[in-house]
Amino acid sequence: LQEQEYEQLRTLLEVIHPGQLADILEAMPPKKRMQLWMLVPESQEAETLSFLHDEVRNSLIITMKPDELVAAVEQMDANDLAYIFEEFPEHVRQSIEEKLPDEILERLETNLSFEEGTAGRLMSQDVITVRNDVTLEVVLRYLQLHEELPDYTDGLMVIDRAGFYQGKLLLNKVLTHNREILVKDVMEKQQAILATDDEHAVTLFFEQFHLVSAAVVDLNNRLIGRITMDDAMEILRAETDRTLLGRDGLDEEEDLFAPVISSTKRRTVWLGINLITAFLAAWVIGIYTDTLDKIVALAVLMPVVASMGGIAGSQTLTLTIRGLALDQITSGNRFWLARKEIFIGILNGLLWAVVIAVMAWLWFQNIGISMVIAAAIIINLVAAAASGIAIPLILQRMHIDPALSGAVILTTVTDVVGFMSFLGLATYFLL
Amino acid sequence: LQEQEYEQLRTLLEVIHPGQLADILEAMPPKKRMQLWMLVPESQEAETLSFLHDEVRNSLIITMKPDELVAAVEQMDANDLAYIFEEFPEHVRQSIEEKLPDEILERLETNLSFEEGTAGRLMSQDVITVRNDVTLEVVLRYLQLHEELPDYTDGLMVIDRAGFYQGKLLLNKVLTHNREILVKDVMEKQQAILATDDEHAVTLFFEQFHLVSAAVVDLNNRLIGRITMDDAMEILRAETDRTLLGRDGLDEEEDLFAPVISSTKRRTVWLGINLITAFLAAWVIGIYTDTLDKIVALAVLMPVVASMGGIAGSQTLTLTIRGLALDQITSGNRFWLARKEIFIGILNGLLWAVVIAVMAWLWFQNIGISMVIAAAIIINLVAAAASGIAIPLILQRMHIDPALSGAVILTTVTDVVGFMSFLGLATYFLL
Numbered sequence: 001l002q003e004q005e006y007e008q009l010r011t012l013l014e015v016i017h018p019g020q021l022a023d024i025l026e027a028m029p030p031k032k033r034m035q036l037w038m039l040v041p042e043s044q045e046a047e048t049l050s051f052l053h054d055e056v057r058n059s060l061i062i063t064m065k066p067d068e069l070v071a072a073v074e075q076m077d078a079n080d081l082a083y084i085f086e087e088f089p090e091h092v093r094q095s096i097e098e099k100l101p102d103e104i105l106e107r108l109e110t111n112l113s114f115e116e117g118t119a120g121r122l123m124s125q126d127v128i129t130v131r132n133d134v135t136l137e138v139v140l141r142y143l144q145l146h147e148e149l150p151d152y153t154d155g156l157m158v159i160d161r162a163g164f165y166q167g168k169l170l171l172n173k174v175l176t177h178n179r180e181i182l183v184k185d186v187m188e189k190q191q192a193i194l195a196t197d198d199e200h201a202v203t204l205f206f207e208q209f210h211l212v213s214a215a216v217v218d219l220n221n222r223l224i225g226r227i228t229m230d231d232a233m234e235i236l237r238a239e240t241d242r243t244l245l246g247r248d249g250l251d252e253e254e255d256l257f258a259p260v261i262s263s264t265k266r267r268t269v270w271l272g273i274n275l276i277t278a279f280l281a282a283w284v285i286g287i288y289t290d291t292l293d294k295i296v297a298l299a300v301l302m303p304v305v306a307s308m309g310g311i312a313g314s315q316t317l318t319l320t321i322r323g324l325a326l327d328q329i330t331s332g333n334r335f336w337l338a339r340k341e342i343f344i345g346i347l348n349g350l351l352w353a354v355v356i357a358v359m360a361w362l363w364f365q366n367i368g369i370s371m372v373i374a375a376a377i378i379i380n381l382v383a384a385a386a387s388g389i390a391i392p393l394i395l396q397r398m399h400i401d402p403a404l405s406g407a408v409i410l411t412t413v414t415d416v417v418g419f420m421s422f423l424g425l426a427t428y429f430l431l
Numbered sequence: 432l433q434e435q436e437y438e439q440l441r442t443l444l445e446v447i448h449p450g451q452l453a454d455i456l457e458a459m460p461p462k463k464r465m466q467l468w469m470l471v472p473e474s475q476e477a478e479t480l481s482f483l484h485d486e487v488r489n490s491l492i493i494t495m496k497p498d499e500l501v502a503a504v505e506q507m508d509a510n511d512l513a514y515i516f517e518e519f520p521e522h523v524r525q526s527i528e529e530k531l532p533d534e535i536l537e538r539l540e541t542n543l544s545f546e547e548g549t550a551g552r553l554m555s556q557d558v559i560t561v562r563n564d565v566t567l568e569v570v571l572r573y574l575q576l577h578e579e580l581p582d583y584t585d586g587l588m589v590i591d592r593a594g595f596y597q598g599k600l601l602l603n604k605v606l607t608h609n610r611e612i613l614v615k616d617v618m619e620k621q622q623a624i625l626a627t628d629d630e631h632a633v634t635l636f637f638e639q640f641h642l643v644s645a646a647v648v649d650l651n652n653r654l655i656g657r658i659t660m661d662d663a664m665e666i667l668r669a670e671t672d673r674t675l676l677g678r679d680g681l682d683e684e685e686d687l688f689a690p691v692i693s694s695t696k697r698r699t700v701w702l703g704i705n706l707i708t709a710f711l712a713a714w715v716i717g718i719y720t721d722t723l724d725k726i727v728a729l730a731v732l733m734p735v736v737a738s739m740g741g742i743a744g745s746q747t748l749t750l751t752i753r754g755l756a757l758d759q760i761t762s763g764n765r766f767w768l769a770r771k772e773i774f775i776g777i778l779n780g781l782l783w784a785v786v787i788a789v790m791a792w793l794w795f796q797n798i799g800i801s802m803v804i805a806a807a808i809i810i811n812l813v814a815a816a817a818s819g820i821a822i823p824l825i826l827q828r829m830h831i832d833p834a835l836s837g838a839v840i841l842t843t844v845t846d847v848v849g850f851m852s853f854l855g856l857a858t859y860f861l862l
Binding site for chain 2: 017172315319320348
């Protein structure tokens with residue numbers, strides 16, 4: 001870079017929004033990313049780090065000197081810090097703890113006292129509270145004492161004299177209502193989130209009520225923090241990424257721009273798992289080598305049976321996983337759904353069995369092969385529908401994320417059932 | 432239902448949050464859903480409709496009498512109404528237009544004047560604006576004149592005397608700053624969204640800056656509306672649904688609880704498309720029936736080659752589609768990425784070629800078969816990586832959504848390349 005261009009870049013890096021800077025960094029190959037990061041001014045570092053995805057953030061953090069890191073995290077909110085704190089090496093954690101102001105350290109410890117993935121770990125303790133028995137005039141004067149309100153303050157949290165959560169006073173109301181009115185008469189009785197609730201429940205809560213911020217309370221209904229929509233959106237994004245990527249055995253933190261070696265390592269495990277299922281399918285075919293030896297047309301058609309089952313099963317599986325994620329599947333409608341999916345399997349099975357039988361007949365002019373493939377298609381599509389709904393339900397009960405392993409198990413079932421029914425029926429009827 | 436239970440249900444339906452009611456309705460089989468909808472009080476109908484997904488909303492709307500429908504939509508915001516308006520039958524649209532108050536009708540027409548999928552169609556015209564040359568005191572007095580502010584008003588839109596957009600005045604600032612200060616001295620110079628921007632750009636804008644609301648301007652920078660985070664979240668949800676479901680040929684509006692016949696119809700098309708690709712693979716195998724006739728072990732192993740290619744390609748494809756959706760893939764890093772993915776394909780190909788060759792040797796004790804399958808695995812994994820990145824890029828350039836058709840095309844490639852390389856090499860070297 002020319003000296004002058006370099007100066008322009010430094011100036012640009014100082015004024016750019018940290019969210020935009022994070023996006024630019026994420027869309028860079030690792031080496032260039034490091035180079036750019038070196039140029040980011042210290043004043044931007046903390047905010048930018050909090051916008052980055054874990055994988056990218058960690059790759060940048062390890063390049064920073066402990067002092068620089070401490071300087072950056074000092075400007076972070078306690079909850080953002082809690083989120084990354086446990087990934088730092090021991091000595092970095094110690095020097096951070098030594099240098100942090102007492103107040104922030106105390107907040108950090110509160111966040112860390114809740115398990116990862118709970119609302120308590122996620123919440124910010126930067127909350128403005130008002131008492132329910134004061135007037136809006138008092139609230140207005142109180143707000144004037146603040147230099148600034150925390151981001152996403154759409155309302156103030158209302159507590160009673162004893163510190164118990166009562167509801168939320170929207171800023172809207174403060175501004176539009178008569179100033180003699182008491183807080184308790186205009187506040188919303190919005191439900192609070194329990195600190196021990198898990199993140200997934202938090203996103204559903206935000207999505208259901210379209211909230212900007214929500215109070216977090218402890219088991220005694222004492223207000224201890226709040227969660228804002230930007231955090232809820234990030235969890236939502238991470239969850240959908242997990243569902244989307246999990247299906248291909250990819251980590252939700254998978255970085256399109258990670259170095260070749262680490263990408264290869266991550267992906268190879270999944271290929272290994274799938275190899276086992278592929279050999280299972282091969283083993284099933286192996287049972288019928290005598291049959292294949294005699295009727296080679298079977299070898300030509302057998303992938304059709306397996307593939308149709310895989311596609312149909314995958315449709316049911318994806319819908320079921322999504323229904324579970326949105327909490328739409330309950331014990332009340334589970335059987336109704338299973339019956340519906342199996343019924344669709346039968347209808348589609350009948351339809352495509354006829355089409356495939358005709359195509360097979362046109363190709364091989366053998367009525368026996370046509371009958372056998374038709375029967376195998378029906379069997380496999382029904383098995384696919386049943387597995388598509390049963391596998392995620394069973395996995396969820398076993399506390400295994402169906403987004404991660406559901407598709408492999410399903411394909412194993414449809415391959416095995418497909419090959420076995422097709423080649424098995426052929427062995428029985430055609431030899 | 433007993434009379435008393437019925438009464439309890441009616442009371443419950445009157446007080447429940449429309450977002451919750453929408454969730455409950457969506458998780459119900461169609462018949463029960465209709466029955467419950469009949470009981471929903473008119474005062475709740477409009478809000479609940481705006482929380483429902485299209486498919487479910489439309490299924491309920493068609494059961495409503497025109498009068499009832501008009502009564503419901505009269506309470507809707509113009510942009511919510513614009514969203515569903517074009518799906519009504521002609522006579523319903525006419526009676527709505529006749530009965531709507533002039534002001535709302537005018538707003539509806541403005542929204543409808545922008546194309547579907549643009550910011551202009553999406554925006555709400557319910558905006559509170561202030562001039563940039565007044566003091567906060569004036570703003571406060573002006574706000575007191577309102578009974579209530581629109582939802583998600585985190586700030587007021589600032590315009591100059593001529594109506595051009597200047598920035599956003601956060602309510603935070605109004606409440607905490609000295610009242611003598613001028614609006615222009617405390618407002619944020621937040622960028623606005625162009626009315627002709629597409630929805631996808633809108634979600635990226637909200638995600639990048641974590642906004643609650645943003646101004647919408649016309650080409651002359653005149654303020655004409657605003658978009659709020661609840662709309663951005665809904666588009667985001669719809670987009671990720673499209674990516675997630677599109678892969679299995681499912682509509683993003685696919686309803687887990689839709690009637691059997693309509694579900695079967697929707698899904699059967701996808702099975703048909705896949706059947707074509709399955710028969711294409713079968714046709715490739717058909718070329719080599721002589722070879723298969725002589726070495727039946729090939730029939731046993733061939734699904735392994737195809738399946739490993741499918742899995743590896745699918746990993747690259749998913750990452751590429753996601754990278755495109757997040758605007759991370761640019762002309763600058765495209766070739767870097769392609770090179771990286773192909774390199775991963777080579778590494779994983781070499782690794783798994785060895786493993787599979789050993790397994791094949793243990794099974795069939797034939798060094799020729801082991802060599803051939805090893806070569807085929809390497810070829811197919813490299814082809815898979817190249818297609819995984821090329822297919823979505825090509826589809827996007829052709830303005831076809833890669834989330835919808837990418838996976839089918841990829842599987843076709845990996846099946847054809849897999850079978851052809853494995854059986855082709857075997858024919859050449861082993862016969």
